[in-house]
Each structure stands twice: as C-alpha cells, then as structure tokens.
Amino acid sequence: MLKTGDKLTGEKGVQYTVREMLGAGGQGEVYRIDSPNGPMALKWYYKQTSTEDQKKIIMDLVEDGSPSPQFLWPEDFIRSNSNNTFGYVMELRPQEYRNIPDLLNRRVQLTFGIVIKAVYNMVEQFEILHREGYSYKDISDQNVFFNPRTGDVLICDNDNVSKNNQDDSGVYGTMRYMAPEIVRGDKGVHPSTKTDLYSMAVLMFCMLFISHPLDGANEARIHALDDAANLALYGTHPIFIFDPVNTENRPVAGIHDNALLFWEIYPSFLKEKFIKAFTKGMNSPTDRIVEREWKDTLIKLMNSTIICPYCNAEVFYDETNEENGTRNYCWNCRSLINKPPILRIGKHMLPISSSLKIKAHHLNNNYDLTKVEASITRNPKNPSQMGLKNEGSSNWTYIRTDGTQGVVPPGKSAALIQGIKIVFGNETGEYKG
Numbered sequence: 001m002l003k004t005g006d007k008l009t010g011e012k013g014v015q016y017t018v019r020e021m022l023g024a025g026g027q028g029e030v031y032r033i034d035s036p037n038g039p040m041a042l043k044w045y046y047k048q049t050s051t052e053d054q055k056k057i058i059m060d061l062v063e064d065g066s067p068s069p070q071f072l073w074p075e076d077f078i079r080s081n082s083n084n085t086f087g088y089v090m091e092l093r094p095q096e097y098r099n100i101p102d103l104l105n106r107r108v109q110l111t112f113g114i115v116i117k118a119v120y121n122m123v124e125q126f127e128i129l130h131r132e133g134y135s136y137k138d139i140s141d142q143n144v145f146f147n148p149r150t151g152d153v154l155i156c157d158n159d160n161v162s163k164n165n166q167d168d169s170g171v172y173g174t175m176r177y178m179a180p181e182i183v184r185g186d187k188g189v190h191p192s193t194k195t196d197l198y199s200m201a202v203l204m205f206c207m208l209f210i211s212h213p214l215d216g217a218n219e220a221r222i223h224a225l226d227d228a229a230n231l232a233l234y235g236t237h238p239i240f241i242f243d244p245v246n247t248e249n250r251p252v253a254g255i256h257d258n259a260l261l262f263w264e265i266y267p268s269f270l271k272e273k274f275i276k277a278f279t280k281g282m283n284s285p286t287d288r289i290v291e292r293e294w295k296d297t298l299i300k301l302m303n304s305t306i307i308c309p310y311c312n313a314e315v316f317y318d319e320t321n322e323e324n325g326t327r328n329y330c331w332n333c334r335s336l337i338n339k340p341p342i343l344r345i346g347k348h349m350l351p352i353s354s355s356l357k358i359k360a361h362h363l364n365n366n367y368d369l370t371k372v373e374a375s376i377t378r379n380p381k382n383p384s385q386m387g388l389k390n391e392g393s394s395n396w397t398y399i400r401t402d403g404t405q406g407v408v409p410p411g412k413s414a415a416l417i418q419g420i421k422i423v424f425g426n427e428t429g430e431y432k433g
Contacts, residue, residue: 001029001044001085008033008042010076010089011062016042027159032092042078043159044087058088058159067132070125072156088159098148100141100203104210108148112314113305117151119204120298124367125155126200127291130193135164137191139199140174141206164192175230176212177202180283183235194285201277201289208266211259213278216241216249220256240278242271265331267304267318273297295367299348302369306351310335317351341416343388345429352376352386352416352431363424373424377413387413388422397423 002008006018017034024030028045045054058074066073074088102108103115110118122144129136136143137160145154172182172191179198181189189195205213214233222229239249241259251259263271273289281288304316313332317340321328328337340351348362358374361367373392379385389412390396396408399421408414414422418433 001046002031002042008078010078011059012076014076014089016040016078016089018042028087033089035089039092040075041072041090041092042087043090045085047083047085050085054159055086057162058086061158061161062088064132067134068125068128070121070152070154071129071158072154073158090156090158093145093154093156094147096147096149097145097154099145100207103146104141104206106210110148112316113302114148114151115207116298116301116305118146118153119207120295120302120369121146121151121153122155123200123204123291123294123298125153126196127295129161130164130196130291133164134161135191135193135196136161136199137196138173138177139196139203140177141203142174144203173199175234176214178234179285180235180238181285183231192285194288197288197290198277198281198285200291201274201281201294204294205274205278208270209259209262211241211251211256211262213240213274214238214249216251216256216259218249220252238278238282240275240282242275243279244275245279261331265316267301267316268320269318270297270301299361299367299369303348303350306337306340306353307355308333308335308337319349341386341431341433343416343429343431345424346427354378358388363427365426379415386416388416389413394425396425399423 002018004018004020008016008018010016014036019032019034022030022032022041027049028043031042031044033040033042059077061074062077072090072093074090076089077086078089079086098108103110126136126139138157143155143157145156146152172178175183177199179195182191182195202213218239219233239246241249241251241256242263243249253260273294277289301316304318306315306317308315308330311330311333313330315328315330315337317337318328322339329335330337340353343350343352345358345362346365350356350358350362354376356376357372359369360371360373361369363373375389375391377387377389379387390408390410393410396414398406398408398414401417401419408422416431416433418431420431422429
C-alpha cells in the first residue's frame, strides 16, 4: 500500500519516510520507516480495517501514552488524504528478540531460568496494563517477543488494547487462547481483564510446558480441527489435560510428549496453580489467578532452581517431596538429589548454591528482582566453608547459635553455619545446612 520513499506526516507534525515493508497480517501491513529519532515501525491498515472505531482506539492510545517501555505502543497517528486509510507509528522491535513460536517449535534453545524470567516479565507487563484500566484482548503466542539472552520481553500489536470491558475494535482474541466464555459467545460477555487472565495462563503454560493445556486425548481423536471441533475443545467442553478429577483428556504418549515430560519436571506448587487456573478458573472468571499470585509462584520457582551435581542440568528442588517422604531426582540423569542447605528469609526458601543471588524482593517483598543484596562467597582458606556477602548499603545483624551477635557491614561476609540467623532489616534469615 505504501512505497519506498513515501513521505508521511503524523498528527504530531513529525515527518516520516517509508523504507521497506516488514510483513503483513489480517489488519494491515507493517513498514520500517525513518523518523527524526531514528528507525521506527509503521502499521498501515487495509481499507476494510480502517474503521472509525479502530481510528478512535489508536488516537486514544496515542493520547494516553504507553504504560511501560516494554509495550510497542502507538506513538503517532497518520492518516491518508486520498483513500481514508490510516496507520500508527511505534518503536521498532530489536532484531535479537524472538517470537514465542520459536520457543514452542524448538527453533531456539533456552535454559529454564531464561524461560521463567520471560514468563515473569510478561506477567508483570500485563499487570501494569491492567492496572492502567486496559484489557489487551488478544494475548497469544503471536504478540509477545523475548530476548533469549536476558528473558526481557516486548509486547506488540497494542492497537486492539482498550479500556476494560470495551470491545470497539471487534477483536475478541485468538481461538486457542480465548477464554471459554468468549469462544462460546456468551451473551453480554466482552473481552476484559478477567478474560485476559485466562489467556495469559494459557500462554504461560505453553511457554513452560511447550504444550497447550487443553490439547490431549480429545484433540487427538479429531481428524479435522474445524470450527465445530474448536468450539468444543476450547469453549463448550474444555478439559485441562491434567485435571485431577476428569481424566478423559489426558496427554497421549507419542503425540503430547512435551506435556508428559515437563509435568514431571516442575515442582508441585507450580502444577497446583495451573490445576486451579484450568479447573475452577476455567469457567469461573472470579476464580482466575491474578498477576501477583502468578508472580509470587514464579519467584518461588526461580528460588527452587538448583544444578544437578552429576550432570549439571537445571533441577527444581521440591520441598513438598521431602515433606511427603519421597525424594527428588534429576529429570535428566535420574540421580538422587540430596536436600541442599537452605536459607529461609521470611516466606522465601532459598537452596544454597554458588550462583545464588539474593535480591531486594527477598528482603522487602517489593518485586524488585534487579537489585542484588547478597551473594554466596567461599572462605579462601577453607573453600568448603560458604559465606553470604553483604552487597547492599546497610549493616546486617549476625546472630550466632549461642545468641551472641555481630555486625556484617556492606562488602563483608557472614559465615553460613548451621542454625545461625541474619537480620537483614525487614526480614530475618535462618540457615540450615
């Protein structure tokens, strides 16, 4: 629709130059453009999708501004004087970011740690969006991109975002990710933060388990996934593949092997959340898991990650197994994983390893996972003796097993000895070797 070299002027008076088309979709075409601030992207709508409702949504989003830099948000509106079509300008997605299908189809290999960080960052961004009173409406594997080195995320296709419970754009989502009530077309139901929570849980499951939470035996029996089949699978008869009561839709070996494999790898507390999300939360929007609960669960999952001493695989230490009298095994080499030394800080259970970093969140419960407050050290004269180095700016109080106390100033380390306690300020940690 646009040609290389075309000059366009936005509503803010900024002039842009079209360079090349990057791709096309159901609503329009995306171009790389030059702007006074460098390369950017332009989405230009087809004639049939250049509706007044869509125009209003975009102009409102431009006026409101982005809730976070992680959203590739409409920044300027451009209209055509010739055929009533229009488009909007947004940040250009960096080349190092990959799409979710790359993960699901194993075109990129990631550690568990990076996947969990990407899932956490995605949840946090949708929490920010919802807090601003918006619903995204079309959470799916096509709209979230991640950096495979850092787990950072970017969220695109924000031109369908609208105020909660409004559906002016006519976009209701992507079938496999839509809430059952939307798939069924229940009367009076519109996309909302509640339907977003369901879609987000589906995408989280897909990213962590490399499989869809509703694709099991029922899906395997279908030879043609037509509209009627999709309506049944995702709307009128949705059944979680690991529903603890209804077993009719279990994963089928040879077809759904990822689901079977990863369900055994992850700890029970994570699986319990997905069971709730896709049983009680399936058809009861008020029982859906909110972002903060998911964030707490994902932080606990990060905390539970240890390295198998025999094969160096990432393993999740499941404390529930110890409590139930069962043992933890490495999913990769099947070796027995002995209970690691543990540092408990408030509600946080932190297995000790040389790579452990204690973040501000562990001490303040503020969801700050960037600021490092403590790290593991080893005594140079006795490498088997581990310590905890104060990486923060405040003194700690070190409480020995006999009740005597000492001060651990910033830059110094405290020996990790069975039964000692460390007062970090708001929280107290206790070490059990």
